[in-house]
Amino acid sequence: MKVFIPTPLRVFAGGKDKVEVGGATIAAALDELTQTYPDLRKHLFTPEGKLRAFVNVYLNDEDVRYLPEKEATAIRDSDTLSIIPSIAGGAPVRA
Amino acid sequence: MSTLRMTRAVYEEVRAHGEETYPHECCGALLGTVTPEGWSITSSARAGNTRTDSAHNRYSIAPIELVRIEREARARGLSIGGFYHSHPDHPAQWSQTDFAEAHWLGCSYVITAVAQGKATVTNSFFLAGTTEEDKRFDTERIDIAGES
Numbered sequence: 001m002k003v004f005i006p007t008p009l010r011v012f013a014g015g016k017d018k019v020e021v022g023g024a025t026i027a028a029a030l031d032e033l034t035q036t037y038p039d040l041r042k043h044l045f046t047p048e049g050k051l052r053a054f055v056n057v058y059l060n061d062e063d064v065r066y067l068p069e070k071e072a073t074a075i076r077d078s079d080t081l082s083i084i085p086s087i088a089g090g091a092p093v094r095a
Numbered sequence: 096m097s098t099l100r101m102t103r104a105v106y107e108e109v110r111a112h113g114e115e116t117y118p119h120e121c122c123g124a125l126l127g128t129v130t131p132e133g134w135s136i137t138s139s140a141r142a143g144n145t146r147t148d149s150a151h152n153r154y155s156i157a158p159i160e161l162v163r164i165e166r167e168a169r170a171r172g173l174s175i176g177g178f179y180h181s182h183p184d185h186p187a188q189w190s191q192t193d194f195a196e197a198h199w200l201g202c203s204y205v206i207t208a209v210a211q212g213k214a215t216v217t218n219s220f221f222l223a224g225t226t227e228e229d230k231r232f233d234t235e236r237i238d239i240a241g242e243s
Contacts, residue, residue, distance in 0.1 A: 004165065006165070017169070017174065058162050063159070082162045082166075084161045085198035085199055087155070087161065087178050088146070088154060088192075089180060089189075089190065089194075089196045090146070090152045090153035090182075090192045090193065091152045092152070092191065092192070
């Protein structure tokens with residue numbers, strides 16, 4: 001399956017915007033991705049192995065956090081994973 | 096100081112978006128390609144602000160919207176090179192909230208001040224660094240294509 005790499009992480013994935021990985025589940029696919037590109041690991045996961053809070057992973061158009069089996073969800077070759085860091089902000093609160 | 100290149104059309108569009116959503120913050124993505132001189136932004140994609148609870152001074156883009164924006168950008172041979180948002184009645188300077196919520200290292204964050212409904216200053220800040228721990232905003236020049 002294809003994993004789409006967002007702009008800020010491409011430098012850690014050999015400059016690629018997409019990577020083909022194998023694996024039976026989302027977790028296995030991400031594990032293969034970070035085995036192939038070890039520098040990606042700390043940008044995606046905490047030291048405890050959890051996805052960082054600002055890292056969103058989508059299986060096709062579904063947020064992995066809300067899938068019944070989350071990272072244990074089985075994947076097909078035609079599926080895609082998109083890694084999307086959060087984007088938010090705003091002006092300071094007026095005193 | 097680094098430079099963010101963008102077309103006049105994108106520059107006017109991000110400012111117009113801020114005027115349309117005033118007194119709320121607008122937000123969207125900047126699309127383009129990387130050149131030896133840095134990002135060249137040739138298109139923008141408006142996004143919805145999910146912070147309806149505090150839209151006058153907060154913005155957030157739903158990740159699913161970014162999935163779709165990225166998919167459409169890929170089909171056009173473009174990548175997300177940054178984001179834009181507005182500060183209603185506040186300077187075009189990044190805030191601590193902007194910094195804390197900035198995670199797209201190597202991308203530009205464009206902010207437009209919208210005073211009483213009119214776009215005034217538009218500034219750009221490059222998110223430099225290699226990790227969450229050493230990231231920083233560097234002010235960058237905006238170079239309107241063909242006008243410098």
